[in-house]
Amino acid sequence: MKTAAAPSLAFALLLLGTTLGLAGTDLVLPAVPDLPDVLGGSAAMAQLVLAAFVAGGCIGLILFGELGARADQRRLLVGSLIAYALVSLACALAPSLPALVGLRFLHGLSGAAAAVFAPGMIRAMFSEAGAVRALGLMGSVESLVPALAPVAGVWLLAAFGWTSSFYLIAVLSLIVAVLVRALGSSLPVPPPTRSQGSYIRLLKNPTYMRYALSQACTLGGLLIFVFGAPAMMTKALGLSLNAFILMQVTGIAFFILASNIAGRLADMFGAERMILAGSGISALGLMGLSMYGNAGGTDPLMITALFVPVNLGLGLRGPPGFFHAILASDGDDARGAALVILFILSMTATGTAIAAPLVTAGLSPLAGVAASFSCISIILLASLRPLKAR
Known part of the structure; x- marks a missing residue:
């Protein structure tokens, strides 16, 4: 089914969701070297802040892929964004480096939904040619995140401290979640999933x-x-x-x-x-x-x-x-x-x-x-x- 009330708006929401998931690594990256001085622990453990996020993201991909085949992906997307925001807030309040590493695993897991659901929703919104163009545009924006997010992260670190990146991700994720929930009719009903799929x-x-x-x-x-x-x-x-x-x-x-x-x-x-x-x-x-x-x-x-x-x-x-x-x-x-x-x-x-x-x-x-x-x-x-x- 290729029906959506406002494909451009729906696409923008999906793009924001996937970009926030990527920013969970690149925006935080500049703060990692300073974490042992602030929270204790070693430089090696500080690197686990990045590794734990990636590991959680891998589990999240499998989890949301399975859930998305069984439940309404729009509701799952809203829930994922809210969870991502709450875990981001918890990361900013982490009392120690080991606690932050554990939270970052949950951070990566909760932020994986948009990347999983976006391609299927884009397929439902557009013709084949339109979907290829939309995926190209999404890839273009996503390619800028590793280049631009660390620059923003450096500025946030210098101006507001290491917690600021997590607070920013939390606020933006909640805003996108509210928009997806309020404008859910703009997101397409994903095409039927094979009941025997695996x-x-x-x-x-x-x-x-x-x-x-x-x-x-x-x-x-x-x-x-x-x-x-x-x-x-x-x-x-x-x-x-x-x-x-x-x-x-x-x-x-x-x-x-x-x-x-x-x-x-x-x-x-x-x-x-x-x-x-x-x-x-x-x-x-x-x-x-x-x-x-x-x-x-x-x-x-x-x-x-x-x-x-x-x-x-x-x-x-x-x-x-x-x-x-x-x-x-x-x-x-x-x-x-x-x-x-x-x-x-x-x-x-x-x-x-x-x-x-x-x-x-x-x-x-x-x-x-x-x-x-x-x-x-x-x-x-x-x-x-x-x-x-x-």
């Missing part, structure tokens, strides 16, 4: 796995490189962090451009061609970085130029790829979206762990690990059957 059924569906895993491998390849790039550039190449900032800002700009034209290009050339082409372009960019590093290259401008196709390819394949994963879930939208995001987190975590000992060895090893994950995406697309043309 995560096991999705894992056994080769067509769904084709889109879900290839999406995770392409995005995971990019994130593996990004997560290791600061240490690689400063420790191995002797560059400043300005080189990393230049690379990131340029990459995000091209990702935003590509993700917002992906829907139109998919209409013109077909979604399958865009998914395959985008995956190939992204993989070629990472392989180019690896070869450049193997040749002894260290020029930050050249690294930035080679990083452009990595982002461009992801932007071209990201929106149609995610949408086709939802289509391939065969009506099991909530579980389907949850698994895609969980695969992305898992691929990124695995690749980052593999690359961790190599980041100080230079550009080539890090880019090579990232490229290997990105190339797996192409293998999956070539070996597993696509959706039938409709």
Whole structure:
């Protein structure tokens, strides 16, 4: 059913909800080094403030994917936002660092609903072309969060202290919850979920796995490189962090451009061609970085130029790829979206762990690990059957 009283308003609410979930890491990030001085504990325990949030988010994805297949997703979204706000408030009032770590697990868990429900609701609100465009716009905004939220976090930390980020998240989450509750008719009734659906059924569906895993491998390849790039550039190449900032800002700009034209290009050339082409372009960019590093290259401008196709390819394949994963879930939208995001987190975590000992060895090893994950995406697309043309 593709009926909604105000699709643009509904989409804005979903976008705000998913952005707040992402901000739970990036907005808090600048305060982490100072937490042991304020709450006691060690620097290692302070890092668990971030890790606990991610771990809770992974559990939340599975939980809300299951609940969303059984209950009204609009009510679940409101409840999730309220819980997210209350846990944010509790984090600000945490008496010790161990208590904050425990609360952050609940924080990540409670904030996962919007990311799970948004793709299915977007599918219900728009046509296929409109949904791809909406997912592209959502991806564009979400890509800015890791770049802009830490800057806001630094300002909040300096002006109001470490608790201010949690208070801000709490207030904004409550506002969005109230708006979703008051304007619930603007959110669509999600499409019917298969009564016999399950995560096991999705894992056994080769067509769904084709889109879900290839999406995770392409995005995971990019994130593996990004997560290791600061240490690689400063420790191995002797560059400043300005080189990393230049690379990131340029990459995000091209990702935003590509993700917002992906829907139109998919209409013109077909979604399958865009998914395959985008995956190939992204993989070629990472392989180019690896070869450049193997040749002894260290020029930050050249690294930035080679990083452009990595982002461009992801932007071209990201929106149609995610949408086709939802289509391939065969009506099991909530579980389907949850698994895609969980695969992305898992691929990124695995690749980052593999690359961790190599980041100080230079550009080539890090880019090579990232490229290997990105190339797996192409293998999956070539070996597993696509959706039938409709």
